[in-house]
Amino acid sequence: MFETLSERLEGTFRSLTGRGKLSEDDIRKAMVEVRRALLEADVNTIVAEEFVKDVTEAALGSKILTSLTPGQQVIKIVNDKLTELLGGETEEGEGVDNELNLSKTPPTVIMLVGLQGSGKTTTVGKLALALRQKKHRPLLVAGDIYRPAAVEQLQTLGRQLDIPVYSEGTSVAPPVIAQHAIAQAKKNNNSVVIVDTAGRLQIDEPLMEELQRIKADINPNEILLVVDAMSGQESVNVAMEFNRRIGITGLIITKMDGDARGGSALSVRAVTGVPIKFMGIGEKLDALETFYPDRIAQRILGMGDILSLIERAQAAYDEEEAKKLQDKMRKGKFDLEDFLNQMRNLRKMGPLSGILGMLPGMGKQMKEMRNALNTPEAEAQLRRTEAIVLSMTKKERQDPDIINASRRRRIAAGSGTGVADVNELLQQFRQMRQMMQMASKGGGMNMANMGSMLGQMGGGGMPGMGGMPGMGMGGGARKQTQAPRDPLADFKRGGAPRPAAPNGAARPANGGPAPVRSAGAPGAGVNRPPKKKKK
Amino acid sequence: MFKFFRRKKEAEEVIEEKTEQALEKSRGESGIFGQIGKLFEVDDITDEFWENLERLLLQADIGINLTDKLIENSQRRTLDERTRRSRDVEVIFRREMIRTLAEVQNKAQAAVDALHRKEASDREWDRKQQEKQQLKNRPKGTPPPPPAAIPKVTPGAEGEKRPYVIMVVGVNGSGKTTSIAKLAAYYQSGGASVVLGAADTFRAGAIDQLKLWGQRLNVPVVARNYESDPAAVAFDTVKYAQENGADIVIIDTAGRLQTNFNLIAEMQKIERTIEKAQVGAPNEILLVLEAVTGQNGLSQAKHFTNAVGIDGIVLTKLDGTAKGGIAFAIANDLKIPVKYIGTGEKVVDFAEFDPEAYVNALFVRN
Numbered sequence: 001m002f003e004t005l006s007e008r009l010e011g012t013f014r015s016l017t018g019r020g021k022l023s024e025d026d027i028r029k030a031m032v033e034v035r036r037a038l039l040e041a042d043v044n045t046i047v048a049e050e051f052v053k054d055v056t057e058a059a060l061g062s063k064i065l066t067s068l069t070p071g072q073q074v075i076k077i078v079n080d081k082l083t084e085l086l087g088g089e090t091e092e093g094e095g096v097d098n099e100l101n102l103s104k105t106p107p108t109v110i111m112l113v114g115l116q117g118s119g120k121t122t123t124v125g126k127l128a129l130a131l132r133q134k135k136h137r138p139l140l141v142a143g144d145i146y147r148p149a150a151v152e153q154l155q156t157l158g159r160q161l162d163i164p165v166y167s168e169g170t171s172v173a174p175p176v177i178a179q180h181a182i183a184q185a186k187k188n189n190n191s192v193v194i195v196d197t198a199g200r201l202q203i204d205e206p207l208m209e210e211l212q213r214i215k216a217d218i219n220p221n222e223i224l225l226v227v228d229a230m231s232g233q234e235s236v237n238v239a240m241e242f243n244r245r246i247g248i249t250g251l252i253i254t255k256m257d258g259d260a261r262g263g264s265a266l267s268v269r270a271v272t273g274v275p276i277k278f279m280g281i282g283e284k285l286d287a288l289e290t291f292y293p294d295r296i297a298q299r300i301l302g303m304g305d306i307l308s309l310i311e312r313a314q315a316a317y318d319e320e321e322a323k324k325l326q327d328k329m330r331k332g333k334f335d336l337e338d339f340l341n342q343m344r345n346l347r348k349m350g351p352l353s354g355i356l357g358m359l360p361g362m363g364k365q366m367k368e369m370r371n372a373l374n375t376p377e378a379e380a381q382l383r384r385t386e387a388i389v390l391s392m393t394k395k396e397r398q399d400p401d402i403i404n405a406s407r408r409r410r411i412a413a414g415s416g417t418g419v420a421d422v423n424e425l426l427q428q429f430r431q432m433r434q435m436m437q438m439a440s441k442g443g444g445m446n447m448a449n450m451g452s453m454l455g456q457m458g459g460g461g462m463p464g465m466g467g468m469p470g471m472g473m474g475g476g477a478r479k480q481t482q483a484p485r486d487p488l489a490d491f492k493r494g495g496a497p498r499p500a501a502p503n504g505a506a507r508p509a510n511g512g513p514a515p516v517r518s519a520g521a522p523g524a525g526v527n528r529p530p531k532k533k534k535k
Numbered sequence: 536m537f538k539f540f541r542r543k544k545e546a547e548e549v550i551e552e553k554t555e556q557a558l559e560k561s562r563g564e565s566g567i568f569g570q571i572g573k574l575f576e577v578d579d580i581t582d583e584f585w586e587n588l589e590r591l592l593l594q595a596d597i598g599i600n601l602t603d604k605l606i607e608n609s610q611r612r613t614l615d616e617r618t619r620r621s622r623d624v625e626v627i628f629r630r631e632m633i634r635t636l637a638e639v640q641n642k643a644q645a646a647v648d649a650l651h652r653k654e655a656s657d658r659e660w661d662r663k664q665q666e667k668q669q670l671k672n673r674p675k676g677t678p679p680p681p682p683a684a685i686p687k688v689t690p691g692a693e694g695e696k697r698p699y700v701i702m703v704v705g706v707n708g709s710g711k712t713t714s715i716a717k718l719a720a721y722y723q724s725g726g727a728s729v730v731l732g733a734a735d736t737f738r739a740g741a742i743d744q745l746k747l748w749g750q751r752l753n754v755p756v757v758a759r760n761y762e763s764d765p766a767a768v769a770f771d772t773v774k775y776a777q778e779n780g781a782d783i784v785i786i787d788t789a790g791r792l793q794t795n796f797n798l799i800a801e802m803q804k805i806e807r808t809i810e811k812a813q814v815g816a817p818n819e820i821l822l823v824l825e826a827v828t829g830q831n832g833l834s835q836a837k838h839f840t841n842a843v844g845i846d847g848i849v850l851t852k853l854d855g856t857a858k859g860g861i862a863f864a865i866a867n868d869l870k871i872p873v874k875y876i877g878t879g880e881k882v883v884d885f886a887e888f889d890p891e892a893y894v895n896a897l898f899v900r901n
Contacts, residue, residue, distance in 0.1 A: 036599055042829035045593045116852065116880075117708025117825060121740075146880070148747040153740025156761075160739070201855040228708065232596035232829025234857035255707060258792035260831040283707070283737070 027059045030074045041261030041300045044236045047270045055081050079297050086266055087275050088293035097275040098291045100131075101249065103221045106191040107139070109182065111218070113211060113246070114226035115238060116199030119254035119280055121150060123226055124196045125157035126280065126288035127252075131192050132163065139190035141181040142167035143174040143214070144198040154196055161285060164190070174198070175213045182218055195220070202241035211246050224250045224277065227268055235264040236271050243272045254280035257287065261300050329436045336397040336429060340389045343382065387415040388425050400426060571595075575625040580613065584621075588628075595860035596829050601867050605631050629894060635863050636890035639872045687782075688818060698730070698776040700784045700809055700816035702769075704802060704843065705823035706835055707790030710851035712741065714823050714877055715785050716748035717885035718849075721875075723752065727782040732772030733758035734765040734805060735789040745787055752882070755779075765789065765801065766808035773812035786817070793838030806843050820845055821874065825852045826859035836865045847874030850888065854879045 031052050038048040059077050087097060102108045110127070112120045121144065128138040140158055142165060144150035151167050158165035166181040178195050185193045197214065200207035215223065225248045227235055242248055251272075253265045256279045269276055276291040325342075328334050389397065391414030396403050403411070403426060412419045571591050577584060585606055592602040609628045616623065688697040701718070705711050712735070719729045731749055733756055735741035742758050749756035757772040769786045776784045788805060791798035809817045822845045824832055839845050850859045850873050862873045873888040 039593060039599045040830055042596075042831070045590050115827065115855070117710055119708055147744070149740040149744035151740075152743045153738070156739035201852075203856060228827070230706065230829060230831040230835075231827045232832075232857070232861065233594045234596070234827050234855070235829075237856055238827075255792065257795070258706070258831065259794045259834050260829070264829060 024060065027056055027074070030059075031056055034074070034078055037301065038263060041263030042232050042235075042267070043263035043300070044233055044267035044271070047236070047267045050270075051081065051085065075301065079294075079301060082266065082297035082300060083294045085270055086293035086296055087269060087291075088297070098277050100277065101221050102192075106189075107182065107185040107193045108191065108222075109193045109195065109218055109220040110222045110224065111178075111195040111197065111214065111220040112224050112226055112252070113197050113242060113248070114199060115201065115228070115231075116147070118199065118226045118228045118231075120144075120199060120226045121153050121157070121196050122283075122285075123252055123254060123278075123280060123288070124154065124194050125161060125163075125285050127278070128157075128163050128192075128194055129161055129285050130278075130288050131194075132161075136191045137189065138163055138192040138194055139181060139185045139188070140165045141178055141193060141195040143177055143195050145170040145172070145174060145177075146198045150196075150198070157285070164188075174210060175217045178214050178218045193218075202238045202245075208241075208245050215246050222249045223247065224252050225268075225274070226252045226254055227264060229253050229255045229260040229262045229265060229279075230258065231264045233264075233267075236267045239268040239272050239274075243274065248272065248274050250275055250277040252276075252278045252280065253291070257281045262296055263300055265296060266300060329433075332433060332437045334433050334436055336389050336392065336400055337394070339429065339432075340386065340397070343386060343389075384415070384417060384421065385425060388412075388417055388422055391415040400429060575621045575628075577621050580619050580621055580624050585610065592860070595858055596832075596864075597860035598830055598833070598864040601635070601864045604867070605635070632863070633891050633894045636866050636873070636894070639866045639870050640888075640890055688813075688815070695777065696780045697813055697816075698773065698781045698784045699818050700773055700776075700786065700813060701819045701821060702786045702788065702806065702809065702817040702843075703821050703823060703849075704788050704839055704845075705790060706792055707738075709790065709823040709825045709828075710849075710877060711735075711790065711823045712744050712748070712787055713880065714821075714849045714851055714875070714885075715745070715787050716752065717877060717882050718785055718821075718875070719748070719752055719754050719783075720882040721885055722783045723754070728780070729754050729783045729785065730772060730776040730779070730781045731756045732769050732784065732786040734768040734772070735787050736761050736763050736765050736768060737789040741787070741789065766805045769805050770808050770812045773809055773816060777813065784816075793835045799838065799842045803842055819847070821847055821849050822871075823849045823851055824859070824862065824865075825857075826850055826862075827852060827855060827857040828859075828861050830861065830864075832861035833864055833868060836869050836871055840869060840871060845871055847872050849873075849875045849877060851877035853877060854884065 034055065035048055035052050038051065039045065043051070055074075055078055058081065059074060100108075100110070112124055112127075114120050124140055128140055131138050140154055140163060142151040142154045144154075151170060155165050155167065157163075166177070166184055168177045168180065174197065181195070182193055184190075195214070195218070197211065198207065200211070202208065223246055225239060225242050227239065231238075239248070239251075251265070251268060251274055253262060253276060256262060265276060268274075276293075276296075279289045279291050279296075281287045281289050325334070325338055328338060388411060391411045392403070392407075396407060396411075403422075408419050408422045412422050415422075571588070574584065574587055574591065589602055589606055592605065593599065597605070605628070608631050609624065612627045612631075613619070613624055616627070618624065688699050691697055703711050703715050703718075715731060719731060722729050729752075731745055731754055733742045733745045735745070736759065739761075742761060746756050746758065748754075755775070757768065757775050759768050759771070765788060772786060773784055775781075786805070786809065788802060789798070791802060793799065806817060806820070820843050822836060822839050824835065828835070836845065836848070848862060848865065848871055850862050853859060853876050859873075859876075865871050866873065873890075876886055876888050876893075878884040878886065
């Protein structure tokens, strides 16, 4: 929806390469764009202004590292400052504060507060699950007696998780309920008590007083403010008022699985000085993540979330397996069995559209590709491909060359496709194997190529996921390996040779935004576009 | 006749009053829009004035693009009219803001009027066209014509009554279920019989929440179990309403983020299924958006409207200090009008949206 900051800065600085220092004028120009980007990410105006002032100071006269262009230098400074502001490692060497403060004498009491609809009750459930996984024995407290069926909602969550819920219906005052709950927790040896409270506006006097009473009565170890990632400028006022009235100790940012940039998280962190502890990243009860400042900084800047992607890749890939695979590819012995495994590995990382959302630099091609893959056709094509491969015998998968006309007919019938589909797959597979052999000589199979191939298998003629940094499978997933240039790519993707990367789009250091390899329009390659379902 | 006018006038007053009440709180020291009014209490309009205005508009979540546009337009007009008096500039600026909202609203109204004129000249032909258009060519991204003041659906071939079906969608926690209760009460107060459909079968407690509202309002709620198919619930609800001759059907749906492909597909299926239960339905799809939403509101409106075609927005939680400036940006960029505002937790905290009343209320000084 919005241009990313990096795209904008590349534009601003296109003419400024090769200079030794950033001039004041350069920085001023850049800061106009930085401010815009922050505002579009919902960073509070005052916070944004302060931030821009800080960055200007840091950037003035700073040397441009030889590996970076001026635009990237500014991005690096902005990124570092953002990370710091979000509670990342500071120059004094303080680490990230994202742990819960647990009481030495159980039970630890945690209270969740926030506006209506920010996600408190769901987060109570998620937090309980996370704590139980760390061998805690949580007790949930239904302290929202106002919203219809809020008590039932928490009870349902408790049943789903098999975690006890303390409730006294809707006619007892919440402070009393909370006190009784703690008494019960002590009796039943619950190590953590998590109190749900009703959503309230920060200007609602009676309800804010009620929170103060609950706090005085149960003396919680943590008071966590739940903030919706999609909220705008107002979140700062909300947080400051909650903090002033009851003193919050931590923040939970919810609904981070959407496309909100989360600038409000930054703003709230900045004005309250309270650490962000967790992020909600989905509707399922295990969708709660520990907060990492650097990731949100990149997201605010529109740089994608490479680290999460790498983590998912690591979870999905076995290094041992990857080495074997690499070996096979180099020798040209990559067979359909391996292909099937790879396809499944990629899909283990989640739906294609979700993976692409984590990629940096949503440039034009990337957007096109994301849109193309974000269709039921692309997913259906992948499933169809899987069905074809699964309809082959083991022998056929290991040695696809033995597949003759009669085998093809059988495979087509078995997978519910046509002989033409089987042919197409086999042809693509051969091309792919050839490509891999060449690519693997350049430095190991990496995700970039894999993605590109699956993209082609999936959607037909999709431009590759080129240039993803840090995704090399060969020597540990965190190591940077540059995607080897695929000699066939130009031909396959529509014939037009790629323009040389402009200076402004050179590869940055440290997992910064990768330039998207330019590629032909989707569907322009030799592969056929995905078939529309017949009606 | 006079009685009618009086009633209309009273209704207008109530809307204005409600809007004012809702915005009153934010007009204190901390409220943003109150400060906009104050800002104009200067003698001369200076560069500093425009900078301050920009900051206030941004803080209202109006967004940088529309803020730039509003200020540029106002500056140009100020130049055209050769004035530096703050009073004049206030009038100019106020008009700019109203226009941003009213353009969309008026266009929607004009479309309704055009339809009515046609209907009078060649009813049968028009009905067919209308049905066809509702079925197939519902323009994506542009809002289809809204219903007339009293929504009625043409009866079926056998003369059986058909309800006016409203589907309510939105992201998690935006206030869909509460808004539905308010909408039900609102139509009820106009003498309509309402049926609610509990098609949020996902969120824990959602069905109970709607049922509780149903009890309070004495409105039947059609529901199945949790985790059952929401489209089936929607279908049942429309069928139940047809059999019982209800006027209005309101379908609750689960909150979903606009970027979740599968859930958006589920929502599209609910829409298709409602259409199977009754040709041309749902007659209205409302997106519920909370006033505290930031720039992501644009993405929400865009994705939801691409998926099912949004007819209007219910702007909720206007009783806080946030004033829903993103609704201006949505009206400006996507041409989707705000239809209703929610101003509190009670069913009566609800009103039709009136751009002029809204903007004027923002400029009232304490």
